Amino acid sequence: MSYTNLVYHIVWRTYRSIPTIVAEHERDLYAYIHGYIHAHNGKLYRIGGMPDHIHMLLSIPPNIAVSEFMRGLKFSTNNWLKNSSDFPHFSGWGEGFAAFTYSKEQIPVVKQYIMNQREHHKVTTFAEEYRKFILENGGEINEKYFLND
Secondary structure (H helix, E strand, O other), rough: OOOOOEEEEEEEEHHHHHHOOHHHHHHHHHHHHHHHHOOOOOOOEEEEEEOOOOEEEEEEOOOOHHHHHHHHHHHHHHHHOOOOOEEEEEOOOOOOEEEEEEOOOHHHHHHHHHHHHHHHHHOHHHHHHHHHHHHHHHOOOOHHOOOOO
């Protein structure tokens, strides 16, 4: 019998980081994403973001690669958003995403971080935040993800 406990903090942005996620309707988008995660036997711990990017803390089954999951989620939400009159300026998602793993004990801290996005981004840009996450997790910065797609 196998056992896994993989908790991911995944961050991704809108095309060219254009602020197209309308604050008044973001909960509808988050509910859609929650449904997608549930349909793929995942568990959403927290979701939130800003008009130009989304953070989510979740678990997905180990038989689904994170890249496969995100490809499907971005494809599905892209279609949903483009067919919704509530997001009239949405033109797509940016290339790629960032995914970091956390232990069960770190869930409350990451949830709080996601909940405080509005306050956090009063002093930090998305690009600064994204670079910090990558460097703190031992990654290398790929400048192509900071270009305007």
